[in-house]
Amino acid sequence: MPGAGGLPTGTVTFLFTDLVGSTRLWDEHPEAMKEALARHDEILRGAVESRGGHVVKTTGDGLHAAFTTAEDAIGAAADGQRALSDVQGPDGPLRVRMGVHTGAATHRDGDYFGTAVNRAARLAAAAHGGQALVSLATAELLGDSIAGDASLLDLGEHRLRDLSRPERVFQLRAPGLGEEFPPLRTLDAYAGNLPLQLTSFVGRDDELDRVAKALDEARLVTLIGVGGVGKTRLATQVAAEVLPRFPDGAWLCELAAASDPEALVQVVAATLGV
Numbered sequence: 001m002p003g004a005g006g007l008p009t010g011t012v013t014f015l016f017t018d019l020v021g022s023t024r025l026w027d028e029h030p031e032a033m034k035e036a037l038a039r040h041d042e043i044l045r046g047a048v049e050s051r052g053g054h055v056v057k058t059t060g061d062g063l064h065a066a067f068t069t070a071e072d073a074i075g076a077a078a079d080g081q082r083a084l085s086d087v088q089g090p091d092g093p094l095r096v097r098m099g100v101h102t103g104a105a106t107h108r109d110g111d112y113f114g115t116a117v118n119r120a121a122r123l124a125a126a127a128h129g130g131q132a133l134v135s136l137a138t139a140e141l142l143g144d145s146i147a148g149d150a151s152l153l154d155l156g157e158h159r160l161r162d163l164s165r166p167e168r169v170f171q172l173r174a175p176g177l178g179e180e181f182p183p184l185r186t187l188d189a190y191a192g193n194l195p196l197q198l199t200s201f202v203g204r205d206d207e208l209d210r211v212a213k214a215l216d217e218a219r220l221v222t223l224i225g226v227g228g229v230g231k232t233r234l235a236t237q238v239a240a241e242v243l244p245r246f247p248d249g250a251w252l253c254e255l256a257a258a259s260d261p262e263a264l265v266q267v268v269a270a271t272l273g274v
Contacts, residue, residue: 007054008066012112013073013102014120015053015065017044020095020129022061036089040096043087047080055110062096062124066112070141071121074172076148077132079261085130088240095129101171102138114231115164115200122160123169125128130178136168150174159187161240164195182244187240191249193271194236203239204230211238233251 018116019040026033047099048055048065051072067073070191077098087094099110101123103116123133134142139152146152159166164272166197187194201208211234239250253271258264 006105007056007110008068009107010104012101012105012116012118013070013100013141014068014112015048015073015077015106016059016063016099016121016124018059018097018124019061020097025090033092036087036094039087040084040094042151043083044080044096046153047076049085050079051076057216058079061077063114064121067151070100070102070138071145074134074146074150075104077172078177081130081132081172082177085176095219097124097127097129098132098172099123099125099127100132100138100142101135118162119160119167122162123167125170126160126184127160128181128185131181132172132177133184133231134172136170137166139170143231148174155184158184159196161187162200163187163194163237163240164200165196184220185244187243189241189266192239192243192251194240194243194250194252197233197236201233203254204234205236207234208238208241211235212242214258215242 007017008236015143019037040061044056044063045064045213048063049065052242053067053072053076058064065073065093066077067076075231077100084094101116101118101120103114103119105112105114105116119135123135133151133155142152150172153173155169155171157166158169160239171181173179196238211221211223213236214215224237232259236252239252243250251271253268258267
C-alpha cells in the first residue's frame with residue numbers, strides 16, 4: 001500500500017540498476033556520455049513509471065525503484081532491458097545490470113532502509129550488462145504469474161558480497177533479452193575463504209568507504225580498536241567489497257594464536273595452502 005509521497009510500504013519489491021563501465025566511458029567520452037545517459041535515464045524512468053513503480057532515487061549511473069507488486073517490477077526490468085539494447089553509447093549499446101528483490105523495508109524521508117534494500121543492490125552488482133537477476137523471495141511471489149513469454153532461469157545458490165546467507169538467484173528470461181552470460185559476479189567467482197556472517201552488514205557505509213579508499217593508497221591497512229568493536233567484521237566486509245579488484249582473491253588469516261614470527265608464517269601458509 002502507498003505511503004508518504006505515494007511510495008509503497010510494507011512488503012516492497014525493489015529494482016536496482018547500474019550502467020556497466022560508466023566510469024571509463026565518462027573519462028574517455030564525456031560529451032557522448034551526456035547524451036547517452038540522458039536517454040538511459042529517460043528509458044528507465046519510463047519503464048518504472050509505466051508499470052506503476054516509483055523512482056526512489058538515481059544513483060549516478062543507475063536508479064533505485066520501488067514497486068507494490070513483484071509482477072510490475074519484473075515487467076519494468078524486462079521493458080527497460082529491451083529498450084536499452086537499442087541505445088548506442090560511446091562504444092556500443094548501453095549495458096545495464098539489474099537486481100530485483102522483495103522484502104520489508106523501513107521508509108523514511110523519501111528513502112528506504114534495511115536488508116531488503118541492500119539485498120536488491122547486491123543482486124544488481126552480481127549481474128552482467130544486459131542481465132536481470134531475481135531473488136528467491138521475488139520468484140516465490142511471482143509463481144506462475146509472469147506475464148507473456150517471460151520466465152525465470154534458476155542459477156542456484158550464490159554468496160553475495162554482504163557475506164550473510166547465500167541467495168538463490170534466478171535470471172529473468174524474456175523475448176529481446178540476452179540469454180548467455182559469464183558466471184555471476186559473486187563471492188563464488190573469486191578465490192578466497194571469506195566466511196559467511198550471521199547478519200547483514202548495515203549502517204557502517206562511511207567506514208567501509210574509508211578503508212576501501214585507504215587500500216587504494218597503501219598495500220597494508222591496519223584497523224585498530226578495543227576488542228569487540230567489529231574490526232574483523234569490517235575487515236572481511238571490505239575484502240568482499242573490493243574483491244573484484246584482486247584476481248587472486250581475498251583470504252582471512254586468523255593470527256591470534258601466532259605467538260612468534262615463525263608461527264605467523266605457518267598460519268598464513270596453511271591458510272593459503274602453500
